[in-house]
Amino acid sequence: MTPGIVRGACACGRVRYEATLPSKWVGHCHCGNCRRSHGAGVVTYAGFEADQVRFVEGESELTEYRTDTDATRRFCRHCGSTISYAGPRWATELHLAVANLLDPLDREPTGHAYADRAPDWCPILDELARFGGETGVEPL
Numbered sequence: 001m002t003p004g005i006v007r008g009a010c011a012c013g014r015v016r017y018e019a020t021l022p023s024k025w026v027g028h029c030h031c032g033n034c035r036r037s038h039g040a041g042v043v044t045y046a047g048f049e050a051d052q053v054r055f056v057e058g059e060s061e062l063t064e065y066r067t068d069t070d071a072t073r074r075f076c077r078h079c080g081s082t083i084s085y086a087g088p089r090w091a092t093e094l095h096l097a098v099a100n101l102l103d104p105l106d107r108e109p110t111g112h113a114y115a116d117r118a119p120d121w122c123p124i125l126d127e128l129a130r131f132g133g134e135t136g137v138e139p140l
Helices: 032-038
Strands: 007-009 018-022 024-027 043-049 053-056 062-066 072-076 084-087 093-097 112-114 129-133
Touching: 018 043, 032 043, 032 084
Parallel strands: 024 112, 112 129
Antiparallel strands: 007 018, 018 053, 024 043, 043 093, 062 072, 072 084, 084 093
């Protein structure tokens, strides 16, 4: 591990990347788009400025999906691991799926986006800040 760098990889290892710390934020998302894309009740992302992320191997193995909200999800074309999310609301940021990071981050999650959309079968059980509404980041 290099100080100030977190490494990440997809499940099959074809895609490898590094992100230079500090991260901007870490949080959980409960929107339906994230849940369906990851096949999970909640997804944890770390936000970085896009120029802090560098693909060191296999960037050509990534494919993209453009969502109905004009966001771009990038994932490995071989194993399907979601690597990143970028959306028009965060024009300079790249959000990395924390589950694919190989090293510890510089911060813990601080809140839940779209908490009002968390499914009953995956309730929020912690005391972190909760946000929701149309934008997903309005205080609840």
